Amino acid sequence: MRMSGGEAIVAALADHGVDTVFGLPGVQTYPVFDALAKRSGSIRTIGARHEQATAYMAFGYAQATGRPGVYCVVPGPGVLNTLAALSTAWGCSLPVLCVTGQTPRAFLEAKRGHLHEIPDQLGAAGRFCNYAARIERAEDAPRIVAEAFRAMLSSRPGPALIEMCWDDLAKEGEVEPFAPLPLAPPPAPDAGAIAEAARLARGAKRPMIAVGTGARDAGPEVLALAEALGAPVVSHRGGRGIAPSDHPLALSSYAARTLWEETDLLIGIGSRLEMPYMRWSGMGTRIVEPEAPPHLIRIDIDPEEIGRLVPHVGIVADAAAGAEALRAALEGHEPAGRERLEQARARAAQAIAEVRPHVGHLEALRRALPRDGIFVDELTQAGYAAFFAWDVFAPRTYVTSGFQGNLGYGFMTALGVKAARPDLPVLSITGDGGFLYGASEMATATREGLNLTVVLFDNGAYGNVKRDQMRLYEGRALASDFDNPDFELLARAYGWAYARAEGAEALEAAAREGLAAGKPTLVHVPVRLEDEVSPWPLIIKG
Numbered sequence: 001m002r003m004s005g006g007e008a009i010v011a012a013l014a015d016h017g018v019d020t021v022f023g024l025p026g027v028q029t030y031p032v033f034d035a036l037a038k039r040s041g042s043i044r045t046i047g048a049r050h051e052q053a054t055a056y057m058a059f060g061y062a063q064a065t066g067r068p069g070v071y072c073v074v075p076g077p078g079v080l081n082t083l084a085a086l087s088t089a090w091g092c093s094l095p096v097l098c099v100t101g102q103t104p105r106a107f108l109e110a111k112r113g114h115l116h117e118i119p120d121q122l123g124a125a126g127r128f129c130n131y132a133a134r135i136e137r138a139e140d141a142p143r144i145v146a147e148a149f150r151a152m153l154s155s156r157p158g159p160a161l162i163e164m165c166w167d168d169l170a171k172e173g174e175v176e177p178f179a180p181l182p183l184a185p186p187p188a189p190d191a192g193a194i195a196e197a198a199r200l201a202r203g204a205k206r207p208m209i210a211v212g213t214g215a216r217d218a219g220p221e222v223l224a225l226a227e228a229l230g231a232p233v234v235s236h237r238g239g240r241g242i243a244p245s246d247h248p249l250a251l252s253s254y255a256a257r258t259l260w261e262e263t264d265l266l267i268g269i270g271s272r273l274e275m276p277y278m279r280w281s282g283m284g285t286r287i288v289e290p291e292a293p294p295h296l297i298r299i300d301i302d303p304e305e306i307g308r309l310v311p312h313v314g315i316v317a318d319a320a321a322g323a324e325a326l327r328a329a330l331e332g333h334e335p336a337g338r339e340r341l342e343q344a345r346a347r348a349a350q351a352i353a354e355v356r357p358h359v360g361h362l363e364a365l366r367r368a369l370p371r372d373g374i375f376v377d378e379l380t381q382a383g384y385a386a387f388f389a390w391d392v393f394a395p396r397t398y399v400t401s402g403f404q405g406n407l408g409y410g411f412m413t414a415l416g417v418k419a420a421r422p423d424l425p426v427l428s429i430t431g432d433g434g435f436l437y438g439a440s441e442m443a444t445a446t447r448e449g450l451n452l453t454v455v456l457f458d459n460g461a462y463g464n465v466k467r468d469q470m471r472l473y474e475g476r477a478l479a480s481d482f483d484n485p486d487f488e489l490l491a492r493a494y495g496w497a498y499a500r501a502e503g504a505e506a507l508e509a510a511a512r513e514g515l516a517a518g519k520p521t522l523v524h525v526p527v528r529l530e531d532e533v534s535p536w537p538l539i540i541k542g
Contacts, residue, residue: 005169006031008141022054026074028101031169049440055085060416068095076116089159090128095152130158142178154184156302186318189325198329204265207231213238214270216395218320230335236275240398245391254388255348364504368511373425378410380431385535408437426452442494453514497521
Protein backbone atom coordinates (compact mmCIF):
# COMPACT_ATOMS: atom_id res chain seq x y z
CA MET A 1 0.00 0.00 0.00
CA ARG A 2 1.08 3.55 -0.59
CA MET A 3 1.46 5.33 2.72
CA SER A 4 3.52 7.91 4.57
CA GLY A 5 6.36 7.11 6.92
CA GLY A 6 4.12 7.87 9.89
CA GLU A 7 1.40 5.58 8.56
CA ALA A 8 3.93 2.82 7.90
CA ILE A 9 5.22 2.98 11.48
CA VAL A 10 1.73 2.83 12.97
CA ALA A 11 0.69 0.01 10.63
CA ALA A 12 3.73 -1.96 11.75
CA LEU A 13 2.89 -1.32 15.42
CA ALA A 14 -0.60 -2.67 14.77
CA ASP A 15 0.89 -5.74 13.09
CA HIS A 16 2.78 -6.39 16.33
CA GLY A 17 -0.34 -6.27 18.45
CA VAL A 18 0.08 -2.79 19.91
CA ASP A 19 -3.23 -1.61 21.33
CA THR A 20 -2.09 1.50 23.26
CA VAL A 21 0.34 4.32 22.51
CA PHE A 22 1.20 7.04 25.03
CA GLY A 23 2.18 10.31 23.46
CA LEU A 24 2.62 14.05 23.36
CA PRO A 25 2.43 15.36 19.77
CA GLY A 26 4.70 17.97 18.25
CA VAL A 27 5.51 19.25 14.80
CA GLN A 28 8.12 16.56 14.03
CA THR A 29 5.68 13.74 14.85
CA TYR A 30 2.45 15.03 13.30
CA PRO A 31 2.35 12.23 10.66
CA VAL A 32 2.56 9.58 13.38
CA PHE A 33 -0.28 11.10 15.37
CA ASP A 34 -2.42 11.54 12.27
CA ALA A 35 -1.89 7.86 11.48
CA LEU A 36 -2.88 7.01 15.06
CA ALA A 37 -6.01 9.12 14.67
CA LYS A 38 -6.96 7.10 11.59
CA ARG A 39 -6.57 3.90 13.61
CA SER A 40 -8.30 5.12 16.76
CA GLY A 41 -10.70 2.18 16.61
CA SER A 42 -7.90 -0.34 17.21
CA ILE A 43 -5.10 1.62 18.90
CA ARG A 44 -5.87 3.83 21.89
CA THR A 45 -3.71 6.95 22.10
CA ILE A 46 -3.36 8.41 25.59
CA GLY A 47 -2.03 11.95 25.67
CA ALA A 48 -0.11 13.47 28.56
CA ARG A 49 0.92 16.84 29.95
CA HIS A 50 4.65 16.12 29.96
CA GLU A 51 6.91 13.86 27.92
CA GLN A 52 8.26 12.13 31.02
CA ALA A 53 4.75 10.89 31.79
CA THR A 54 4.35 9.26 28.38
CA ALA A 55 7.46 7.16 28.97
CA TYR A 56 6.60 6.29 32.56
CA MET A 57 3.13 5.24 31.43
CA ALA A 58 4.67 3.02 28.76
CA PHE A 59 6.96 1.62 31.47
CA GLY A 60 3.92 0.89 33.64
CA TYR A 61 2.15 -0.79 30.72
CA ALA A 62 5.18 -3.07 30.20
CA GLN A 63 5.41 -3.79 33.93
CA ALA A 64 1.78 -4.85 34.15
CA THR A 65 1.65 -6.96 30.98
CA GLY A 66 5.14 -8.03 29.92
CA ARG A 67 4.30 -6.68 26.46
CA PRO A 68 6.07 -3.68 24.91
CA GLY A 69 4.89 -0.30 26.12
CA VAL A 70 5.03 2.26 23.30
CA TYR A 71 5.30 6.04 23.51
CA CYS A 72 5.83 8.81 20.97
CA VAL A 73 7.40 12.22 21.64
CA VAL A 74 9.28 14.90 19.72
CA PRO A 75 13.05 14.58 19.31
CA GLY A 76 15.73 16.42 21.26
CA PRO A 77 14.33 17.81 24.50
CA GLY A 78 11.26 15.62 24.15
CA VAL A 79 13.34 12.45 24.05
CA LEU A 80 15.66 13.74 26.78
CA ASN A 81 12.67 14.31 29.03
CA THR A 82 11.93 10.58 28.79
CA LEU A 83 15.40 9.16 29.35
CA ALA A 84 14.86 8.56 33.08
CA ALA A 85 12.00 6.21 32.25
CA LEU A 86 13.85 4.64 29.32
CA SER A 87 16.90 3.98 31.49
CA THR A 88 14.61 2.46 34.12
CA ALA A 89 13.21 0.11 31.49
CA TRP A 90 16.83 -0.89 30.81
CA GLY A 91 17.46 -1.40 34.51
CA CYS A 92 14.27 -3.43 35.00
CA SER A 93 14.71 -5.42 31.76
CA LEU A 94 11.41 -4.27 30.29
CA PRO A 95 10.38 -3.75 26.65
CA VAL A 96 9.60 -0.05 26.13
CA LEU A 97 9.66 1.50 22.65
CA CYS A 98 10.25 5.20 21.98
CA VAL A 99 9.03 6.45 18.59
CA THR A 100 10.37 9.89 17.76
CA GLY A 101 11.19 12.31 14.97
CA GLN A 102 14.30 14.12 13.84
CA THR A 103 15.29 17.34 12.13
CA PRO A 104 14.53 17.59 8.40
CA ARG A 105 16.94 15.40 6.47
CA ALA A 106 18.91 18.38 5.08
CA PHE A 107 19.72 19.43 8.67
CA LEU A 108 20.47 15.97 10.06
CA GLU A 109 23.57 16.20 12.32
CA ALA A 110 24.37 19.59 10.74
CA LYS A 111 24.51 21.38 14.13
CA ARG A 112 22.85 24.41 12.62
CA GLY A 113 20.44 24.84 15.52
CA HIS A 114 17.29 23.47 13.90
CA LEU A 115 14.27 23.02 16.16
CA HIS A 116 14.90 20.29 18.80
CA GLU A 117 18.26 19.36 17.31
CA ILE A 118 20.72 17.52 19.53
CA PRO A 119 23.90 15.74 18.42
CA ASP A 120 23.67 11.99 17.88
CA GLN A 121 20.26 11.33 19.37
CA LEU A 122 20.52 7.65 18.45
CA GLY A 123 23.86 7.35 20.19
CA ALA A 124 22.64 9.13 23.32
CA ALA A 125 19.65 6.84 23.81
CA GLY A 126 21.19 3.77 22.22
CA ARG A 127 23.70 3.31 25.03
CA PHE A 128 21.00 1.69 27.15
CA CYS A 129 18.67 0.39 24.43
CA ASN A 130 18.60 -3.12 23.01
CA TYR A 131 18.03 -1.50 19.63
CA ALA A 132 18.20 2.02 18.18
CA ALA A 133 17.72 2.84 14.50
CA ARG A 134 16.71 5.53 12.04
CA ILE A 135 14.04 4.80 9.45
CA GLU A 136 15.22 6.34 6.18
CA ARG A 137 12.14 5.63 4.02
CA ALA A 138 8.54 4.62 4.55
CA GLU A 139 9.35 1.33 2.83
CA ASP A 140 11.83 0.48 5.60
CA ALA A 141 9.48 1.09 8.54
CA PRO A 142 7.90 -2.39 8.80
CA ARG A 143 11.26 -4.15 8.88
CA ILE A 144 12.80 -1.78 11.43
CA VAL A 145 9.78 -1.97 13.72
CA ALA A 146 9.97 -5.77 13.50
CA GLU A 147 13.66 -5.69 14.37
CA ALA A 148 12.95 -3.41 17.33
CA PHE A 149 10.32 -5.80 18.69
CA ARG A 150 12.61 -8.80 18.30
CA ALA A 151 15.41 -6.98 20.10
CA MET A 152 13.11 -5.81 22.92
CA LEU A 153 11.76 -9.29 23.60
CA SER A 154 14.64 -11.67 22.85
CA SER A 155 17.01 -12.91 25.55
CA ARG A 156 17.14 -10.22 28.24
CA PRO A 157 14.25 -7.82 27.42
CA GLY A 158 14.94 -4.11 27.21
CA PRO A 159 13.99 -0.80 25.56
CA ALA A 160 14.36 0.39 21.98
CA LEU A 161 14.20 3.70 20.09
CA ILE A 162 13.36 4.40 16.46
CA GLU A 163 13.51 7.82 14.82
CA MET A 164 12.61 9.27 11.43
CA CYS A 165 13.35 12.65 9.92
CA TRP A 166 10.57 15.23 10.04
CA ASP A 167 10.09 15.39 6.27
CA ASP A 168 10.58 11.64 5.73
CA LEU A 169 7.70 10.91 8.10
CA ALA A 170 5.41 12.75 5.69
CA LYS A 171 6.81 11.27 2.47
CA GLU A 172 4.93 8.38 0.91
CA GLY A 173 6.27 5.09 -0.41
CA GLU A 174 5.09 1.67 -1.53
CA VAL A 175 5.02 -0.22 1.76
CA GLU A 176 4.73 -3.97 2.12
CA PRO A 177 3.85 -5.60 5.45
CA PHE A 178 6.66 -7.33 7.30
CA ALA A 179 5.71 -10.25 9.54
CA PRO A 180 6.87 -10.19 13.19
CA LEU A 181 10.29 -11.78 13.45
CA PRO A 182 10.81 -14.92 15.54
CA LEU A 183 12.52 -14.26 18.84
CA ALA A 184 16.05 -15.50 19.35
CA PRO A 185 15.78 -18.94 20.99
CA PRO A 186 17.09 -19.12 24.56
CA PRO A 187 20.19 -21.25 25.12
CA ALA A 188 19.58 -24.75 26.44
CA PRO A 189 20.96 -25.39 29.96
CA ASP A 190 24.45 -26.91 29.79
CA ALA A 191 24.35 -30.48 31.09
CA GLY A 192 27.72 -30.15 32.80
CA ALA A 193 26.71 -26.97 34.61
CA ILE A 194 23.45 -28.57 35.73
CA ALA A 195 25.30 -31.61 37.06
CA GLU A 196 27.76 -29.46 39.04
CA ALA A 197 24.92 -27.29 40.39
CA ALA A 198 23.04 -30.41 41.46
CA ARG A 199 26.16 -31.68 43.25
CA LEU A 200 26.41 -28.46 45.25
CA ALA A 201 22.69 -28.46 45.94
CA ARG A 202 22.69 -32.02 47.22
CA GLY A 203 25.39 -31.10 49.71
CA ALA A 204 23.57 -28.02 51.02
CA LYS A 205 21.78 -28.09 54.37
CA ARG A 206 20.48 -24.50 54.42
CA PRO A 207 19.81 -23.37 50.82
CA MET A 208 18.09 -20.18 49.67
CA ILE A 209 16.67 -19.09 46.30
CA ALA A 210 16.72 -15.40 45.30
CA VAL A 211 14.59 -14.39 42.32
CA GLY A 212 14.37 -11.24 40.24
CA THR A 213 12.52 -9.80 37.28
CA GLY A 214 13.98 -12.41 34.96
CA ALA A 215 12.08 -15.17 36.79
CA ARG A 216 8.63 -13.56 36.61
CA ASP A 217 7.37 -16.09 34.08
CA ALA A 218 8.98 -19.08 35.80
CA GLY A 219 6.89 -19.26 38.98
CA PRO A 220 5.87 -22.94 38.78
CA GLU A 221 9.41 -24.09 37.98
CA VAL A 222 10.96 -21.95 40.72
CA LEU A 223 8.50 -23.25 43.31
CA ALA A 224 9.06 -26.85 42.22
CA LEU A 225 12.82 -26.37 42.67
CA ALA A 226 12.23 -24.74 46.07
CA GLU A 227 10.09 -27.69 47.17
CA ALA A 228 12.79 -30.14 46.07
CA LEU A 229 15.39 -28.31 48.18
CA GLY A 230 13.25 -27.06 51.06
CA ALA A 231 14.67 -23.63 50.20
CA PRO A 232 12.99 -20.29 50.96
CA VAL A 233 12.23 -18.07 47.95
CA VAL A 234 13.06 -14.41 48.45
CA SER A 235 13.12 -11.21 46.40
CA HIS A 236 13.96 -7.60 47.00
CA ARG A 237 11.76 -5.96 44.35
CA GLY A 238 11.40 -7.29 40.81
CA GLY A 239 10.70 -10.92 41.68
CA ARG A 240 8.02 -10.25 44.27
CA GLY A 241 5.04 -12.57 43.92
CA ILE A 242 6.86 -15.40 42.13
CA ALA A 243 6.41 -17.18 45.45
CA PRO A 244 3.12 -15.81 46.84
CA SER A 245 3.66 -14.25 50.25
CA ASP A 246 1.41 -16.84 51.89
CA HIS A 247 3.34 -19.79 50.40
CA PRO A 248 5.14 -21.82 53.11
CA LEU A 249 8.49 -21.29 51.35
CA ALA A 250 8.11 -17.54 50.76
CA LEU A 251 10.07 -15.22 53.04
CA SER A 252 10.20 -11.45 53.22
CA SER A 253 13.55 -9.87 52.44
CA TYR A 254 14.17 -9.10 56.10
CA ALA A 255 13.24 -12.58 57.30
CA ALA A 256 15.64 -13.97 54.69
CA ARG A 257 18.37 -11.63 55.86
CA THR A 258 18.20 -13.16 59.34
CA LEU A 259 19.10 -16.50 57.72
CA TRP A 260 21.90 -15.18 55.51
CA GLU A 261 24.77 -15.86 57.91
CA GLU A 262 23.88 -19.56 58.06
CA THR A 263 23.00 -20.03 54.37
CA ASP A 264 25.34 -22.49 52.66
CA LEU A 265 23.88 -22.32 49.11
CA LEU A 266 22.32 -19.42 47.23
CA ILE A 267 20.60 -19.96 43.88
CA GLY A 268 20.01 -16.70 42.02
CA ILE A 269 17.45 -16.90 39.24
CA GLY A 270 16.93 -13.93 36.90
CA SER A 271 18.40 -11.58 39.48
CA ARG A 272 21.42 -9.29 39.81
CA LEU A 273 21.50 -10.36 43.49
CA GLU A 274 21.73 -6.77 44.69
CA MET A 275 20.05 -7.74 47.95
CA PRO A 276 22.55 -10.27 49.34
CA TYR A 277 25.75 -8.95 47.74
CA MET A 278 25.18 -5.23 48.27
CA ARG A 279 22.46 -4.57 50.83
CA TRP A 280 23.17 -7.50 53.17
CA SER A 281 26.90 -6.95 52.85
CA GLY A 282 26.91 -3.29 53.83
CA MET A 283 26.18 -0.05 52.02
CA GLY A 284 27.26 -1.19 48.58
CA THR A 285 30.48 0.83 48.64
CA ARG A 286 32.65 -2.08 47.54
CA ILE A 287 32.34 -5.03 45.21
CA VAL A 288 31.63 -8.22 47.15
CA GLU A 289 32.83 -11.31 45.32
CA PRO A 290 30.94 -14.54 46.13
CA GLU A 291 32.88 -16.81 48.45
CA ALA A 292 31.73 -20.09 49.93
CA PRO A 293 29.82 -20.34 52.10
CA PRO A 294 27.42 -19.82 50.60
CA HIS A 295 28.13 -21.45 47.30
CA LEU A 296 26.49 -19.43 44.54
CA ILE A 297 24.60 -20.88 41.58
CA ARG A 298 23.22 -18.42 39.04
CA ILE A 299 20.58 -19.09 36.37
CA ASP A 300 20.31 -16.21 33.90
CA ILE A 301 19.57 -15.89 30.22
CA ASP A 302 22.25 -13.20 29.84
CA PRO A 303 25.81 -14.58 29.85
CA GLU A 304 27.22 -11.09 30.41
CA GLU A 305 25.21 -10.79 33.62
CA ILE A 306 26.67 -14.02 34.97
CA GLY A 307 30.11 -12.60 34.20
CA ARG A 308 29.45 -9.46 36.27
CA LEU A 309 29.02 -11.40 39.52
CA VAL A 310 30.87 -14.65 38.92
CA PRO A 311 29.23 -17.64 40.62
CA HIS A 312 30.61 -21.02 41.54
CA VAL A 313 28.30 -22.46 38.87
CA GLY A 314 26.72 -20.40 36.10
CA ILE A 315 23.80 -21.73 34.06
CA VAL A 316 23.02 -19.63 30.98
CA ALA A 317 19.37 -20.42 30.30
CA ASP A 318 15.82 -19.19 30.44
CA ALA A 319 14.73 -19.06 34.09
CA ALA A 320 12.01 -21.68 33.69
CA ALA A 321 14.17 -24.10 31.72
CA GLY A 322 17.15 -23.69 34.03
CA ALA A 323 15.11 -24.13 37.21
CA GLU A 324 13.34 -27.20 35.83
CA ALA A 325 16.60 -28.80 34.65
CA LEU A 326 18.13 -28.36 38.09
CA ARG A 327 15.01 -29.72 39.80
CA ALA A 328 15.04 -32.79 37.55
CA ALA A 329 18.69 -33.41 38.44
CA LEU A 330 17.71 -33.40 42.14
CA GLU A 331 15.15 -36.19 41.81
CA GLY A 332 15.07 -38.17 45.05
CA HIS A 333 16.88 -35.48 47.08
CA GLU A 334 15.70 -35.06 50.69
CA PRO A 335 14.67 -31.40 51.16
CA ALA A 336 15.83 -29.35 54.12
CA GLY A 337 13.46 -28.86 57.04
CA ARG A 338 11.27 -25.78 57.29
CA GLU A 339 11.46 -25.07 61.02
CA ARG A 340 14.15 -22.42 60.52
CA LEU A 341 11.87 -20.57 58.10
CA GLU A 342 9.09 -20.32 60.69
CA GLN A 343 11.58 -19.05 63.24
CA ALA A 344 12.85 -16.43 60.76
CA ARG A 345 9.29 -15.26 60.10
CA ALA A 346 8.63 -14.85 63.80
CA ARG A 347 11.86 -12.91 64.38
CA ALA A 348 11.22 -10.69 61.40
CA ALA A 349 7.60 -9.98 62.34
CA GLN A 350 8.67 -8.45 65.63
CA ALA A 351 11.22 -6.16 64.02
CA ILE A 352 8.94 -5.19 61.14
CA ALA A 353 6.14 -4.18 63.50
CA GLU A 354 8.45 -1.53 64.99
CA VAL A 355 8.65 0.40 61.69
CA ARG A 356 5.84 2.79 62.60
CA PRO A 357 3.58 4.22 61.35
CA HIS A 358 4.09 2.92 57.84
CA VAL A 359 3.89 -0.82 58.45
CA GLY A 360 0.47 -0.22 59.99
CA HIS A 361 -0.46 1.89 56.98
CA LEU A 362 0.70 -0.82 54.57
CA GLU A 363 -1.19 -3.54 56.42
CA ALA A 364 -4.35 -1.42 56.21
CA LEU A 365 -3.86 -0.88 52.48
CA ARG A 366 -3.18 -4.58 51.89
CA ARG A 367 -6.50 -5.41 53.56
CA ALA A 368 -8.24 -2.89 51.30
CA LEU A 369 -6.63 -4.01 48.03
CA PRO A 370 -7.96 -7.29 46.57
CA ARG A 371 -5.50 -10.14 46.26
CA ASP A 372 -5.08 -9.59 42.50
CA GLY A 373 -4.88 -5.79 42.77
CA ILE A 374 -1.72 -4.02 41.58
CA PHE A 375 0.45 -2.00 43.96
CA VAL A 376 2.79 0.69 42.57
CA ASP A 377 5.50 1.85 44.95
CA GLU A 378 7.39 5.13 45.16
CA LEU A 379 10.53 6.55 46.75
CA THR A 380 8.85 7.38 50.04
CA GLN A 381 9.04 5.97 53.56
CA ALA A 382 6.04 3.69 53.04
CA GLY A 383 7.56 2.55 49.74
CA TYR A 384 10.82 1.58 51.42
CA ALA A 385 8.93 -0.27 54.16
CA ALA A 386 6.99 -2.11 51.43
CA PHE A 387 10.24 -3.86 50.43
CA PHE A 388 9.70 -6.16 53.41
CA ALA A 389 6.18 -5.36 54.71
CA TRP A 390 3.91 -5.65 51.68
CA ASP A 391 2.47 -9.05 50.82
CA VAL A 392 2.55 -9.90 47.09
CA PHE A 393 0.57 -12.82 45.70
CA ALA A 394 1.41 -12.86 41.98
CA PRO A 395 4.11 -11.51 39.64
CA ARG A 396 3.41 -8.13 38.03
CA THR A 397 1.23 -7.00 40.93
CA TYR A 398 4.11 -5.18 42.68
CA VAL A 399 5.52 -2.43 40.45
CA THR A 400 8.85 -0.83 41.20
CA SER A 401 11.53 1.31 39.52
CA GLY A 402 14.21 -1.19 40.53
CA PHE A 403 17.71 -0.01 41.28
CA GLN A 404 17.23 3.29 39.44
CA GLY A 405 15.13 4.51 42.37
CA ASN A 406 13.34 7.27 40.47
CA LEU A 407 11.74 9.80 42.78
CA GLY A 408 8.40 10.84 41.29
CA TYR A 409 8.03 7.89 38.93
CA GLY A 410 5.22 6.13 40.79
CA PHE A 411 2.01 8.02 40.01
CA MET A 412 2.84 8.42 36.32
CA THR A 413 3.77 4.74 36.06
CA ALA A 414 0.54 3.76 37.81
CA LEU A 415 -1.44 5.53 35.07
CA GLY A 416 0.15 3.21 32.50
CA VAL A 417 -0.54 0.21 34.72
CA LYS A 418 -4.21 1.17 34.92
CA ALA A 419 -4.40 1.76 31.16
CA ALA A 420 -2.98 -1.73 30.62
CA ARG A 421 -5.16 -3.42 33.24
CA PRO A 422 -8.47 -1.55 33.52
CA ASP A 423 -9.98 -4.77 34.86
CA LEU A 424 -7.89 -4.69 38.06
CA PRO A 425 -7.80 -2.24 40.97
CA VAL A 426 -4.59 -0.19 40.99
CA LEU A 427 -3.21 1.40 44.15
CA SER A 428 -0.39 3.93 43.89
CA ILE A 429 1.44 5.13 46.99
CA THR A 430 3.48 8.30 46.86
CA GLY A 431 5.02 11.02 48.97
CA ASP A 432 4.36 14.73 48.88
CA GLY A 433 7.77 15.22 47.24
CA GLY A 434 7.49 12.64 44.48
CA PHE A 435 3.81 13.20 43.71
CA LEU A 436 4.33 16.79 42.61
CA TYR A 437 6.81 15.67 39.94
CA GLY A 438 3.83 14.62 37.85
CA ALA A 439 0.72 16.02 39.54
CA SER A 440 -0.36 17.67 36.28
CA GLU A 441 -1.10 14.15 35.03
CA MET A 442 -4.12 14.16 37.32
CA ALA A 443 -5.74 15.79 34.29
CA THR A 444 -4.70 12.78 32.18
CA ALA A 445 -6.31 10.37 34.64
CA THR A 446 -9.57 12.30 34.58
CA ARG A 447 -9.66 12.73 30.81
CA GLU A 448 -8.80 9.10 30.07
CA GLY A 449 -10.90 7.52 32.80
CA LEU A 450 -7.90 5.96 34.55
CA ASN A 451 -9.67 5.36 37.84
CA LEU A 452 -6.82 4.48 40.17
CA THR A 453 -6.42 5.33 43.85
CA VAL A 454 -3.40 7.36 44.96
CA VAL A 455 -2.39 7.34 48.62
CA LEU A 456 -0.30 10.43 49.37
CA PHE A 457 1.88 10.38 52.49
CA ASP A 458 2.56 14.01 53.46
CA ASN A 459 5.41 14.80 55.85
CA GLY A 460 6.32 18.19 54.38
CA ALA A 461 9.82 17.19 53.35
CA TYR A 462 12.03 14.94 51.30
CA GLY A 463 11.98 12.83 54.43
CA ASN A 464 14.85 10.50 53.71
CA VAL A 465 17.10 13.35 52.63
CA LYS A 466 16.26 15.50 55.65
CA ARG A 467 16.81 12.61 58.06
CA ASP A 468 20.23 11.92 56.53
CA GLN A 469 21.21 15.59 56.54
CA MET A 470 20.25 15.96 60.20
CA ARG A 471 22.06 12.75 61.17
CA LEU A 472 25.24 13.22 59.17
CA TYR A 473 25.78 16.99 59.24
CA GLU A 474 25.25 18.14 62.82
CA GLY A 475 21.56 18.86 62.39
CA ARG A 476 21.92 21.04 59.28
CA ALA A 477 19.23 20.49 56.64
CA LEU A 478 19.05 22.35 53.34
CA ALA A 479 16.52 22.26 50.45
CA SER A 480 14.74 19.26 51.92
CA ASP A 481 11.72 21.04 53.48
CA PHE A 482 8.87 22.48 51.45
CA ASP A 483 5.39 23.98 51.68
CA ASN A 484 2.63 21.92 50.11
CA PRO A 485 -0.51 23.02 48.30
CA ASP A 486 -3.97 22.30 49.65
CA PHE A 487 -4.26 18.75 48.36
CA GLU A 488 -8.03 18.70 48.66
CA LEU A 489 -8.33 21.76 46.44
CA LEU A 490 -5.85 20.22 44.01
CA ALA A 491 -7.85 17.00 43.80
CA ARG A 492 -11.18 18.77 43.38
CA ALA A 493 -9.71 21.06 40.69
CA TYR A 494 -8.87 18.00 38.57
CA GLY A 495 -12.21 16.29 39.17
CA TRP A 496 -10.85 13.68 41.57
CA ALA A 497 -12.49 12.27 44.67
CA TYR A 498 -10.64 13.19 47.87
CA ALA A 499 -10.34 11.78 51.37
CA ARG A 500 -8.15 12.66 54.33
CA ALA A 501 -7.12 9.73 56.49
CA GLU A 502 -5.33 9.83 59.82
CA GLY A 503 -4.54 6.42 61.30
CA ALA A 504 -4.63 2.93 59.83
CA GLU A 505 -8.35 2.34 60.35
CA ALA A 506 -9.34 5.52 58.55
CA LEU A 507 -6.82 4.76 55.79
CA GLU A 508 -8.25 1.32 55.16
CA ALA A 509 -11.78 2.72 54.91
CA ALA A 510 -10.71 5.54 52.57
CA ALA A 511 -8.73 3.16 50.35
CA ARG A 512 -11.65 0.75 50.07
CA GLU A 513 -13.96 3.59 49.10
CA GLY A 514 -11.48 4.95 46.58
CA LEU A 515 -10.90 1.60 44.92
CA ALA A 516 -14.65 1.16 44.54
CA ALA A 517 -15.23 4.68 43.19
CA GLY A 518 -15.82 5.27 39.51
CA LYS A 519 -13.28 8.08 39.37
CA PRO A 520 -9.65 8.73 40.33
CA THR A 521 -9.22 9.19 44.08
CA LEU A 522 -6.59 10.94 46.18
CA VAL A 523 -6.25 9.75 49.79
CA HIS A 524 -4.22 12.28 51.78
CA VAL A 525 -2.34 10.89 54.82
CA PRO A 526 -0.61 13.52 56.97
CA VAL A 527 2.48 12.13 58.76
CA ARG A 528 4.89 13.86 61.13
CA LEU A 529 8.49 13.26 60.10
CA GLU A 530 9.58 12.98 63.73
CA ASP A 531 7.10 10.11 64.25
CA GLU A 532 8.46 8.01 61.39
CA VAL A 533 10.70 5.07 62.28
CA SER A 534 13.32 4.58 59.59
CA PRO A 535 12.90 1.35 57.58
CA TRP A 536 16.53 1.34 56.46
CA PRO A 537 18.02 -0.80 59.26
CA LEU A 538 15.84 -3.63 57.92
CA ILE A 539 16.97 -3.04 54.32
CA ILE A 540 20.72 -2.42 54.49
CA LYS A 541 23.07 -4.04 56.97
CA GLY A 542 24.88 -1.35 58.90
